[in-house]
Amino acid sequence: MKKALLLSGCFAAFSLTAQAQDMPAGSIAPDMPEKFQVQDANFDYVRKNVMIPMRDGVKLYTVILIPKAAHDAPILLTRTPYSADHMVSYASSGHMASIMQGYDNMPDVIMDGGYIRVIQDVRGKHDSEGKYVMNRPMHDTSLNGTQVDHATDTWDTIEWLVHNLPQSNKKVGIIGISYDGYTSLTALFHPHPALKVSVPMNPMVDGWMGDDWFHYGAFREETLPYVYNQDTTPKGTAKWWANEYDAYDLYLNGVSAGAVGKARGMDQIGFFKQLLAHPAYDSFWQQQAIDKLLLKEGLKVPTLLVHSLWDQEDISGAIDTYYTLQKNAASAANLYLAMGPWNHGGEAKAASTLGSINFHADTGLYFRKKILEPFLAHYLKDSSIPLPGRVTAFRTGDNEWETTTTLPSQDCRSGCTGLHFEPGHGLGLAAPVADAGVVSYTADPDHPVPYIPRPVITSSAPGTPWANWLATDQRNVTARPDVLSMTSPVLTHPFTIKGQPVVHLTASTTGTDGDFVVKLIDVYPDEVPEQREMGGYQFMVSADILRGRYRKSFEHPEAIPANTPQLYSFNLPMTNHTFLPGHRIMVQVQSSWFPLYDRNPQTYVDNIFLAEASAYKSAQISIDVAKSWVDVHATTPTGNIFAASTP
Template identity: 55%
Template sequence: MKRLCLAAMLAASMAFGAMAAPPDYDERPAKVEPYREGWNYDRRLVDITMRDGVKLHTVFLVPKGARNAPILLTRTPYDAEKLTSNVHSGNLIAALDGYDNAADIIVAGGYIRVIQDVRGKYKSGGGYVMNRPLVGSGLNPTQVDDATDTWDTIDWLVKNLPESNGRVGTLGISYDGYEPLVALVNPHPALKVSVPMNPMVDGWRGDDWFHNGAFRQMNADYIWEQVATTDNSDPFWWNSRDIYDAFMRAGSAGAFGRIHGLDQIGFWRKLTEHPAYDTFWQAQAMDKILAAQPLKVPVMLVHSLWDQEDIYGAPAVYAALKPKDTAGDMVFLTLGPWHHGQEIDDGTHSGNISWDQDAAKWWRWHVLAPFLAHYLKDEPMDVAPVTAFQSGVNEWRRLNAWPERPAAARLYLKPGMSLGFSPAEGAAETADYVSDPAHPVTFVPRPVRPTGYDDDHWTDWLTTDQRNAAARPDVLTFTSEVLTAPVTIAGQPVVHLSASTSGTDSDWVVKLIDVYPDETPVRRDMGGYQFAVGMDIFRGRYRQSLSDPKPITPNAPLAYSFALPPANHVFLPGHRIMVQVQSSWFPLYDRNPQTFTPNIFFAKPQDYVKATQKVVIAGPSESYIELPLVN
């Protein structure tokens, strides 16, 4: 009986297979025709052909009814379609709710918005190279770069967008801010204005990859995700919730890279092969490149005073370009109270620090909007050459230049862990501490999470309370008396540190801090807050030459000099000034083993040793901070 049933089932199956195939069981249309009724813009996708035949994927958002409209171009490695794909609303301002979009002023200005994937990313063709060096730099074997791609793109735009007036402006933040800089190299005649915001300029001196030779190892996950795949689809994996532990277990930054497969990434290998400021870095530093170029396009450089990613670049380019601006109408600068990219977001506060206003919205409407409209639509403009926010009093200032000839004043590190504007009396004296690589000073309290924009942990860490560091025995803390009059600085404080180490290499971290009164009104939680006005790191092996590292002579007081980021700040009466000195800033920066090795990326476990650090605080070589004081 069972055999009979099986035979019947087999026959039925064969008969069913012999029948005609059923129609597709699929509810999707063969081609979707999106609903666009009531939309106030047209969205177009075009692959623009470059001079070498590579096609770059480009998104166009054209306001309905646009005529004689200027074009605002952003080139990005962060997915042009995603940055313009809020299709849940037919309103252009909603579609622009993405990175790099100052949507409010772009929509109000009636601009045609164009966003393009750079070569090798997302839907653009070609190979990808991080901040592709320029043709002729000696670092690019091809005949194309971001400058030529920008030229070719603009040429296509002005010939193929009948709604435009033939004028193009370019703007962007961070990597996208690097793109408006390279657009200035042999610029297309239709490029009428460039707005680099928080641009990547010099990856060794003080932007994303190093600060004065100290490696910013927390960017490892960005490097992996950005380079490993065209569409950032392979996420970096962390093996610890507290990444302090992940880096400590690995040892050196190079060992960490090997564990996580980063040695497969071409850019990572370049980093590890060029730890010093050699021609690899110098040949692609955009401030140096633009200093050698004629100035043909008006530029507004936008700098965030508490930029946790690219705090070096914009002021450096300003210093390179401003001497070329003989008529005073080509080079503009903004210094705002923001973290990286905050100028297009809410600007009421940075972490715990309130600015008593939305400083980002004010800037967009009173500076960025009229600046763009002037050069792209011939509208009148009343924008100062320099627009600088002055923290402490929390007010915008209109300046003719940056800085406006401040007077240098020495703020001395003195015995008794004090600070003062007069040198200490008496014989030479030092303040000492032991730096132990096994217990590095963290840049934020633990647990340390990966970089991200979900909260203030990464975005606003430069404004976080420094009392956590001040409580450590391996951090020297010097504090002034309570101020009875305001102290105003505008410019770059310069560290002049005289110090010795028992090791043969050392890092030096110096912080300039505004200490709030012990009791504060309204915001009582801010009582005693230690607000960093400026801080940075210097790797001691580069004391004599940034390109040629040398061992440090043990136990010999030596001079170290380096600039802190620009500041425009008023230390108010009732506050105190503080300076902190330490020798690690982990895990943001890799640990200095404190033993000289040819390449710290590949330091061995036995290279990491304790060192006794001695900072000179009295005598002929007393340490001090040179403050740019203004009246």
């Protein structure tokens, strides 16, 4: 035995000596092999990292996860600018469910369905070849001089997958949240025959009208860090920086959004330069409005649009697409919608609360199990599996799910209920007399209204309240003299609203431009026994902003005539909410929402992105009480629904 050990030691010494002798003088043996082989024989999945060629020769990095037991399995595809590798933690676990914890992954859905999971970096991002373009325009528009776009890249990817994955049934679904929801929509243009279903969740659709970049012409200043981080390097290695902890100070000191961006070198970024060059809704934005382009294309693939009622990033995309495609019967036949009480992407995870609001059930789990799983399975596995309803929606207040055949109309030409402004800062269901007077406030751009309590932690920073800010208690601004609050008496009956509220605001300003923010708020009773911290809570049900220069035309701005009443009419985001007895209804009006939106100078300038500090001036805003109201699609009992007086 000792002799054997001695010989073993001699052989080991000889091996090390031989290895050392093979090394060139002055070098050392490296620890790392030329190529490390992961010992994954006991994993329950097989991972493949492939570069899939596109028609123009560019290759896109693609991660493929195949369950070991996969046979005749459908493929579930996501195309992302946010790193395929980051979305699946390579070799962190031998179990497929454990590694799919990143953005966009819903492991319960994927594992229940036995899907082959495919995630791809879009061209120009992370490990894919090519050049990145933010929301790359479709190739048959004047904005894209090439023959490739997200639609062709999706087609080429699916073509490769169905010919190279023998474990599949050659049926593909595409799914994604936000930007990945956008690529799920672009896949519907000239779709590959193997694409059987699409699920765009919280998709970015029209960046000017109401998604990431603008809302009705007001620029979302809080998107500058996103553009910086996303559009400077392929892997996002350059990070947004700020010397101020409070973003309110950062943007106020920076004067304009254009100046803040230029101070960080963003004028090197193509998309930033496009923002500055196109502040109005011109052809640059119109040719990127996916909903309108898709209407012309026609919806040929069954599609489930997913909408979050408190989406802090893309609150109009899914809803605008739904209403647009409903205009064509053939497209509408392939269209489904699910919406719930979520923030951006909240449906993909546990969702029993939204900030302080408690729904007393996991609405995210319900969506995934009762709506998403059956929808995917019907088209990708077994068509006998029942489909969910055409429109499945969660109604807050009552906290109930409901199914309908369609959404209410986007306009309120008939059948709507007006929430009318009343003298004394009241709100009621009857229009007041014609001479009800005006209510006024002074809007000072040097002291704009914060969209969340200060300090404002920017959306990309640790500790930010960004995800749930739309559910923030509005009492933090109600007491401000530059915020107008119109409040109803206490409700004696439930008051349910659905669809998009429509604002009709008649106002004058001493300036020549200005913004109008309108918020519809559920005011809780002063005491809520089961959750005392909710006593008096002001829950924002729906809210949006209109830049005054676009009151008549989004494409052709014009100055506001000073001291002359003007009509400001626009839709608020989708609602499905019941104001309960004991609650009150409030409508708030203000002229800044900072720094979520850039400040309006209130002096007309050609381009607010480039406004000088001297252009920012205070203005008095006067609102005609008799000619201002918010229309809602309401379900109300007959008779008076309010108490005789407010306690």
